[in-house]
Amino acid sequence: MNLDKEKPSRFFILITVVAALSGILFGFDTGVISGAILFIKDEFQLSALTNGLVVSAVLFGALLGAIISGRLVDQLGRKKLLIADASIFIIGTCASALASSVALLTIARVSVGIAIGIASYVAPLYISEIAPTKYRGALVSLNQLAITIGILLSYLVDYSFASHGGWRWMFAAGMIPALGLLLGMFFLPESPRWVCVKGQFDQATKILKRIHGETKGQVELKEIQKTLHQEKGSWKILFDSFTRSSVVIGVGLAIIQQVTGINTIIYYAPTIFNLAGFVGPTNAILATAGVGVVFVISTIVALPLIDTLGRRPLLLIGLAGMTISLALLSFAFSTTHASEFLKWIALASMLIYIACFGFSLGPIMWLMIAEIYPLKVRGLGCSLATAANWGSNMIVALTFLSLIEWFGVSHTFLIYSFLSIISMLFIFLLVPETKEISLEQIEENLRSGLRYRKLGQTKNILVTE
Ligand code: BGC
Numbered sequence: 001m002n003l004d005k006e007k008p009s010r011f012f013i014l015i016t017v018v019a020a021l022s023g024i025l026f027g028f029d030t031g032v033i034s035g036a037i038l039f040i041k042d043e044f045q046l047s048a049l050t051n052g053l054v055v056s057a058v059l060f061g062a063l064l065g066a067i068i069s070g071r072l073v074d075q076l077g078r079k080k081l082l083i084a085d086a087s088i089f090i091i092g093t094c095a096s097a098l099a100s101s102v103a104l105l106t107i108a109r110v111s112v113g114i115a116i117g118i119a120s121y122v123a124p125l126y127i128s129e130i131a132p133t134k135y136r137g138a139l140v141s142l143n144q145l146a147i148t149i150g151i152l153l154s155y156l157v158d159y160s161f162a163s164h165g166g167w168r169w170m171f172a173a174g175m176i177p178a179l180g181l182l183l184g185m186f187f188l189p190e191s192p193r194w195v196c197v198k199g200q201f202d203q204a205t206k207i208l209k210r211i212h213g214e215t216k217g218q219v220e221l222k223e224i225q226k227t228l229h230q231e232k233g234s235w236k237i238l239f240d241s242f243t244r245s246s247v248v249i250g251v252g253l254a255i256i257q258q259v260t261g262i263n264t265i266i267y268y269a270p271t272i273f274n275l276a277g278f279v280g281p282t283n284a285i286l287a288t289a290g291v292g293v294v295f296v297i298s299t300i301v302a303l304p305l306i307d308t309l310g311r312r313p314l315l316l317i318g319l320a321g322m323t324i325s326l327a328l329l330s331f332a333f334s335t336t337h338a339s340e341f342l343k344w345i346a347l348a349s350m351l352i353y354i355a356c357f358g359f360s361l362g363p364i365m366w367l368m369i370a371e372i373y374p375l376k377v378r379g380l381g382c383s384l385a386t387a388a389n390w391g392s393n394m395i396v397a398l399t400f401l402s403l404i405e406w407f408g409v410s411h412t413f414l415i416y417s418f419l420s421i422i423s424m425l426f427i428f429l430l431v432p433e434t435k436e437i438s439l440e441q442i443e444e445n446l447r448s449g450l451r452y453r454k455l456g457q458t459k460n461i462l463v464t465e
Contacts, residue, residue, distance in 0.1 A: 012130070012211055016139050018184030019127050020146040022082065022119040024177045025089055027150020028157075029112050030058060032174065034267070035158025036167040043167070044102045052398075057106045059397060061113015062120065063390040069118045070383025074233050074376070077198075078126040079190040081118065086182035088115040090175060097172040112174075121369065121386040125378065128370040129191040130211055133438045137306030140370060141363035145299045148358070150177075151266065152292045193375055193439070196224045197233075224375075227440045229447075233376035238384070245451040246372045249431055250385035256423040257365040258392035260322055261416035262357050264400045265291065265350060275409055276332070276346035277339045287347055294351050298358030310435040311364050312427065318360020319424045325353035326417035333410040365389070371434050372455065374443045432456030 033055055041051055073081050092111035099105035124140045131139045157173045189207040196204045201221070209217035238247060265272070269288040278287050305314060332345035373381030403412040432455040434442060445455050 012139075015130060015188055015211075016127055016142055018181065018188060019082075019123045020142045021177045021181040021184065022085070022123040023143040023146025024150040024153065025174065025181065026116050026120055027147040027152075028154045028174050028177065029089075029093075029116055029150075031151040031154030031266075032158060032170050033058065033109075035155070035162060036170045038162075039165040039167040040105070042165075044105070046102065050102050053106055054102065054109060056394065056397065057109035058113035058116060059390060059394045061110035061115075062117035063113075063387055063394060064110070065114035065117025066121065066383050066386035066390055067117075068114075069122070070380045073118075073122055073125070073379035073383065074194075074197075077190050077194050078122055078129070079185060079188060081122055082126065083182065083185045085115050085118045085122065086178055086185060088112075088118075089178035090182065093171060093174045093178055097168045117386065117390055120389075121366070121382040124366045125370045125382050126191055128367070128439070129193040129378075130189075130207075132212065133436060135307060136371070137311070137364075137367055137435060138303045140367045141299070141303055141306055144363035144366060145296070145303070148292070148295045148299050148362075152296060155289065155292060192220070193224055196221070196228060197375060201225070223438065223440045227375060227443045229374075229376065233380060235380060238373075238377045238380050242446050242449075243374060243377060243381070245430075245455065246374070246381060246446065247384065249372055249452065249455075250369045250381055251388045252426055253361075253365045253368055253431065254385040254389035255392045256426065257361045258389060258396050259416070260319070260357075260361065260420045260423055261326065261353075261396065261413070262361070263393055263397055264416070265354060267397060268400060269350070272346070272350070272409075277343040278347075290347070291350060291354050295354045295358050298355040299362060302359035302363055305359065306363065306367065307435050310433050311368060312431060312433045314360045315364055315427050315431065316424060318356045319420050319427065321356030322353055322361075323417050323420040323424065325349040325356065326413050326420060329353070330410045330413035330417060333408070333413065368431070368434060371439060372432070372442060374446060375439070429453070 037051065037055055040046065040054060044050070046054065069081065076084075088111060092108055092115055095108035096105060096112060099108050124143050127140045127143065128136055154170075158170050161167070161169045189210065190203075192204045192207040192211070195207065204224070205217065205221055208220045211217070212220055237243060269291050273283070273287045302314065326349070328349040329346060332342045332349065335342060369382050369385040370378070400412070403415070407415070430452045432442075432453050434456055437456060437458055441458065442455055445457055450457060
């Protein structure tokens with residue numbers, strides 16, 4: 001790649017493909033349990049409590065992984081941590097497939113969760129730090145596409161092994177992307193931005209030239225060097241006044257992505273379809289597959305739009321669609337008699353909801369938390385936002401069925417619809433537009449006193465790509 005022809009180089013696409021394997025692992029390892037649990041339940045005679053434990057072990061592990069890795073990602077570097085993470089995926093996957101008791105299975109699933117928690121933000125962070133500004137949105141968002149493909153693959157794998165109850169094989173299939181990630185990462189460079197923080201400028205020059213070409217590589221290096229400040233990355237700096245707005249935006253977006261209800265659909269789609277009147281497993285599974293396909297398509301549609309239309313319009317349009325479809329779902333469940341009508345309204349609103357999430361909050365949350373922190377505390381900041389994401393994910397997953405019991409299906413979806421409206425306000429008032437702005441410019445804005453929406457300003461431009 002060179003300055004005149006700004007197209008991502010083939011080498012660069014390879015980087016993204018390997019890093020996106022971590023997205024596949026994220027999606028596959030969260031999705032696979034939905035089919036496997038049906039057989040595990042019988043084999044280990046699970047009670048309601050142990051069933052819940054096995055299913056939520058991954059969420060708990062992911063929360064743990066996000067918290068414990070924040071310092072490591074800034075100390076070890078993005079590449080080494082991703083290599084270690086791929087190894088945890090492999091060990092956890094083997095242990096899950098071979099587990100001989102509920103306790104061992106739970107521990108194994110917590111380990112896989114830890115690996116997911118780390119991968120969920122380190123991969124987008126790594127891609128955002130090696131991507132040219134112009135394509136950063138699309139390239140990082142490939143990770144979300146990989147998550148949705150991973151979820152679809154897990155349904156497919158569950159389906160293929162279901163006839164002979166092969167839950168161990170369902171888990172074991174996760175070894176393929178894990179091995180791919182481990183091998184692939186050995187051939188990839190460290191993030192040039194992290195290498196600069198460590199003062200290894202010769203190595204950074206080599207990596208930048210490999211990615212961007214001779215001239216552009218030099219320009220990039222200079223821009224990164226300009227934003228290297230003396231302070232050491234620490235929690236104190238993260239909560240310092242100049243980074244506080246990044247923390248509010250990051251954690252806010254991470255919570256919003258979950259409390260607007262995405263995983264009630266992802267984890268419980270068949271249950272909701274049964275409630276809506278699609279009786280029998282085949283109908284519910286078919287409807288769920290429809291949800292998966294729409295999800296993948298809408299994420300693909302988002303890829304070119306994120307860097308052209310921008311993050312804010314997509315977030316606001318997406319959330320508006322999610323608010324309306326949740327209200328529609330609530331309406332559908334509020335009528336008791338018209339069950340045929342209810343069925344189709346429920347299906348249509350879930351498809352609209354998924355499509356809207358797929359081109360907005362899905363990819364853009366992971367993208368923006370990798371963009372808005374200053375380099376020295378980027379790992380810590382991302383890890384905090386990611387922990388908030390997995391924490392809220394757990395709360396929503398654990399409370400969804402109880403909410404239905406207490407308030408009924410209709411009111412439950414109305415609550416998520418209301419939370420979507422509040423989320424729109426948060427984004428409208430506080431979240432900046434970061435398309436076409438270099439990571440260095442965002443950091444410079446923070447240091448010059450700009451906050452929240454103003455972080456997206458392009459005055460005092462450092463890098464123009
Ligand atoms: C969310 C997950 C969700 C997944 C669905 C991700 O961006 O963080 O909670 O299950 O999208 O594809």
